[in-house]
Amino acid sequence: MKQRLDRDIIAARAAKELKDGDVVNLGVGIGTLCVNFIPPEKQVVFHSENGVYAFGRVLAKGEEDLMDLNLVNAGGQFVTPAPGMSICTFADAFDAVRTGRIDVTVLGAFQVSEKGDLANVVASEVGWIGTIGGAMEMASGVKKVIVVMPHTTAEGKPKILKECTFPLTATRCVDLIVTDVAVIEVTEEGLLLKELAPGWTVNEVQAITEPKLIISPDLKEIEL
């Protein structure tokens, strides 16, 4: 089995999409790791739907002294404040999401379709009694939606499909997919394969992707 990119590399590649001045919402999982890959010359302002604009990094084990029980992100993780932080309610935070004031969201997914449909909520069809969270608003309200995920399921099945089989979070919302083997843009014409993980070929990626990929004329090895 070929080497796949690890979670940090996926996060670093997604973080490259974040531009100076962007307001960004990071989903729990690989998404939250992006904060570690923002170069100092770039100012990215993080927003979280639990009511905080401009916060810093997620605190890890061993940093208990820095943790404030009153300051958490949407994933319930303890975070640091950043200069210019402001606090609001959940309702106010979602106002910003629905009115398009968030530039980018980086979130995980169970499945993405070739039209950019996203499946990443837990409805009863998936298991449990259901867990939706803020994903529906993020996916449909944020200007640019980046999905970060392994290219295939634990069983090796494709997660990029012609049609999602899991319950949809939102339709036609995904702009870019960063996986552990490729970077794929969702375009009007279909899925555009833009970058490959080191050592991977077009055919190898196509083999684990259900829809037919369009190959970018500028196809290259993944760059961080």
Add this chain to the structure above:
Amino acid sequence: MKQRLDRDIIAARAAKELKDGDVVNLGVGIGTLCVNFIPPEKQVVFHSENGVYAFGRVLAKGEEDLMDLNLVNAGGQFVTPAPGMSICTFADAFDAVRTGRIDVTVLGAFQVSEKGDLANVVASEVGWIGTIGGAMEMASGVKKVIVVMPHTTAEGKPKILKECTFPLTATRCVDLIVTDVAVIEVTEEGLLLKELAPGWTVNEVQAITEPKLIISPDLKEIEL
């Protein structure tokens, strides 16, 4: 022509209805005068729909030094702060009105019907292009609605009618009417005449009131 109560006396009588701890919204006109007739042992907290809870009295000419261009009531008058004042937006202020968090409103009227319908907004039928303001929300959202007004129009016509002829602000909303000749409660059975201005008789008040008045067994001279 008999002596009628002046604006201050009407306001003082309406103020008697305000209980310790009440949250009160005062309409522009006679309403705002009520603040001058709250005895010191009674704490009444004033709310205004332009986003202020707990403010003091309206400043008058000659008090320019105390005026803050940034602190006005819903009538645009300069007011003083009171201990515990808090500021919010117009939208937040109306949330409190519609959810029944305001105990009493004292406002003026063009007309009141015997069922307690209120007409006090300026729709195009009345003249001008229209001026509605916050009266519709106050009349339908506040727990107790007290109307303060002259008993008759400038032309001597009744303002208390079987049916309002002016556009309605809200239906069946008025609880008490304090005029320059009487205090009248709106009950399920009809209008209950409770108090008379000094020197006025039941017949004299009935003569300038369109609907038939019910006479309270406890009818008395107006008390402040």
Add this chain to the structure above:
Amino acid sequence: MKNKILNTFAEAVADIPHGASIMMSSWGTAGTPFNLILALQDHGARNLTYISQNIGGTHVIRQFPDKPGMTRYLDAMPYILLHSKQIKKVIVTWGRGTDRNPIEKMVNSGEVQAEIVPLGILVERMRIGGAGLQGFYTTTGVGTFYEKGKETKVIDGQKCILELPLRADFGFVRAYKADTLGNLVYRMTSRSINPLVAKASTVTIAEVDEIVEAGELDPECIITPGLHIDRIVKIPEGGLR
């Protein structure tokens, strides 16, 4: 002056009847009214409808099981009301059970009903409940499983879903400071949905770290105006904070 200050949480929840609806924040350690939850368990009202983001909120706490005091919070999370069989319905966005939280089992057995709502819709339903409005339209969820069975309407060319307000008979609020008029300030993201709960509840009860005289809080920085608050209890020495 109306006295809103009570001495104990037991008094503050004493009149909550069986069948009442209760709204509160539950986002881990940040802004959850732990002391009122414990008092409600002691009080024992049953057949409650529970409205919050979460039924549990253990995710923060599970990250740092060794953080001092965390076990105390785990034992005061809303799911303890499931263990004491007090809840008949939950309206939340996160319905996931954990080893301590029996929600999955109770829903699957039909003992508890669950209504799972997208988070942005959930908090907006609370907001319009607290605004005294009767419904709103949103495009969130259109084209997804969430639309199923929902009333829809096309507005300005867009298909929208009708959502109804959420209000509760009792609201539990966790704030930082209250003044004697009931004005509240919060701390950081412990603000959470607490200001929404304050407005959307018929009787709102706040647990706070500190009570100050009216006039001591900055008028510009008060988040919840006192008129939304009915009862205030200061968290005593040894209470959860």
Add this chain to the structure above:
Amino acid sequence: MKNKILNTFAEAVADIPHGASIMMSSWGTAGTPFNLILALQDHGARNLTYISQNIGGTHVIRQFPDKPGMTRYLDAMPYILLHSKQIKKVIVTWGRGTDRNPIEKMVNSGEVQAEIVPLGILVERMRIGGAGLQGFYTTTGVGTFYEKGKETKVIDGQKCILELPLRADFGFVRAYKADTLGNLVYRMTSRSINPLVAKASTVTIAEVDEIVEAGELDPECIITPGLHIDRIVKIPEGGLR
């Protein structure tokens, strides 16, 4: 870092096209963006839709005609845009003209259209515009002339009126301080509808007394998070404040 700070009001309004919608507060001296109004008059965009509480807001000022500086405010009220024939439609709650304000004449002659909305509905339409929602139901106005021609629906046994969101292409905001991220604080009732305008506008421009570095404002007391603000201009010496 994204620079939101501009040097002049002229630059800040330079791209407002003919036919644009503009939202702002107008409640006398408290919170009206006088300097942006003057800049918009100089700029000259026509066929504007004006959305505010008032078309004028002279009531405060008329009470105290002798207060120093008041004439300066009178000459920067929104109605000056009527004199310069820039407005084709107003959406307000107070439509009353005065000797200085020609709104009555212009509406009666058909030169300007007026939509007069109950104040609570008006500000809630702005709020849901700023919340990215598509409509709401209210019982306000039911049984009155306001109901005429409105779509209604019975919800939970109550007849309700459907109201649609208000958004604007440009929002003029009057705030006290801004930080470099665009976070805003206001002063007393000058807060007014300014935070609603900030959210309900595609391009939001703030005029402020002071600009400070990010981090200098208290995170708990910021009323408008910076992500709603696109342009900031500090009121210069001699500007209206």
